[in-house]
Amino acid sequence: MSGTIRRGAALVGLALVSAVTACGTTHENAPGASAGGAPSTRACEGAGGKYTIGMSQANLAEPYRVRMDDDIRKAAAGVPQFTVNFADAAQDNAKQVEQVNTFLTQGIDLLIISPNEATPLTAVVKKAYDQGVPVLVLDRKVDGDGYTSFIGADNVDIGRQAGRYFAEKLLPKGGKVVELKGLAGATPAKERSDGFDQGIAGHGITVVGSADADWLREKGQQQADALLKAHPDAQALFSANDPMAEGARLAAQNAGLGDLPITGIDGLPVPEGGIKAVEAGRLAATFVYPTGGAEAITAAKKLLLDCQQVAKKQTLPTRLVTRANAEQVYAELNRS
Template sequence: MTMRSSTVVGAALAACAVIAAGTACGTTHENAGTGGGQQAAPSKCHGPGGSYTIGMSQANVAEPYRQRMDDDIRQAASTVPQFTVKFADAAQDNAKQVEQVTNFLTQQIDLLIISPNEATPLTAVVKQAYDKGIPVLVLDRKVDGDAYTEFIGADNVDIGRQAGQYFANVLLPQGGKIAELRGLAGSTPAKERADGFDQGIAGHNIQIVAAQDGDWLQDKGEQQADAILKANPDIQAIYSQNDPMAEGARIAATNAGRPDLPITGIDGLPIEAGGIKAVEAGRISATFVYPTGGREAVDAAKKLLIDCQQVPKTDTLSTKLVTKDNAPQVYAELNRQ
């Protein structure tokens, strides 16, 4: 099943020009530096005869989703003999991630893949790589501005909107009081999933009486849900911005004597410990598939470095609502990819 819907916003790289003595690739970054159409440094494309080092800067690997993203990149890259991928884990530390990307640049990597911990603190170092003529693929979480080659990820506003509509149409069609567990403040999915959810419940008499940051982590999600339930024992459901926090909220709800409290998540990883199986088991009422983009990132790297082709500025990956009715089918479909 194809989990993508690509929208070409602008070419990030010009195609290679092959000359008799070898391959020379020029690149025009449409928004590099301060001037549109500015000519950047030569790109890293040397065709199929080259060898390439890719730096993968991960926000953290404490979340199962991020570990799966690294695994997807590792697996996809293993099929491209020209690629060597170096992984770095920022452990939710912005300064550490900046340092790790700077180290990648010192090592003269050929392409950077990054899933930023937070947008603003990582923007400058991403732009630094881009302005050096290094192709930059931004995964899942955005940076400020557009100084990158391609953004690959799902539409988090739309996912949040769909989650809100699920609450309005299925869980609480008569309205009610709910709580929200948000991800890491400063990361773009946290804001976008909140904004979309607000749009989805607008006009449906659903009131968010408590909202706390769980930083995408199960243990913090449990702590925050525990505090929310003690302060608001009459809430009727919890919207969690990812599955691990939803699992933590389920533990807190069970401990509070409310094992049947509806809780939804986002991620829908097709693994035994993932959200799809949690829906199938009844721990989570619903989740939304949120593709990691790892396979798509390696595909884009191959186009840029080996095929000397352009890539779209944005590759929007599609999502899917997962309920108990379709969980087994979605799990099987995703594992056939």
């Protein structure tokens, strides 16, 4: 073959490669690629497109998760290109896997998921991601990095802040604490507990008993009742969320420990939420833990309408709420 022919063939081959690259998207150049992670392989149609989003919720028994769905619904209402379909897994891992698979069969353009537990949901989340569906993981993590972006607060840090509050305000001379944890397989349960241990370390505070209460008020009351009977000398109680803390308050009252300091996490700015519980004196403190719902829709707009990247991890701010600032924080959050 002559040099001219070889050069011509090479140019044709290069043109073909360029054409394939221009007509398709890859994990390196796809619109919607996430910084630090592989992208959506589906082409972004921009603001002129119509998009269906699947929202897979771990359960709707927790007020926090109802609020998360509401925040997504409210934010999406301002984006006429978006239709959001919601599914409730009711704390059932297998059901949540099935619901995500149904979303994929329906051909959703983006998946938002707050996993019931990490490990059982990891494979189906990665399946969606590998199929080119952008995946936004809210609040609870999955294993590995097979998703587009994780949006949530730092649960280790929020637990650490709670531990410091106990050390500095509730038990500055040390003491005994009992603890209510969340669902064992959900990452915030372990992370908040680990952070709490870090926050109280070196301050003479001992966790004398703990129990999983699955984030639920009724189970929180049951488990707190057992803990307080086993440890009647406990001087405070740390709960990994507000509903369990409210259940623990009932248990404490039934045990004749109505003054037992109890703290929670979530701080929902609604009449039945943790901020009002602090304002009323039922809880000593809580921590505002954003749902990430509005941020998820912002990320979806960036991916699907703007054809831009989003960060692999988006850490949301938290805030301590005590009786001194509860009224102010409630008003501020309801203005936003």
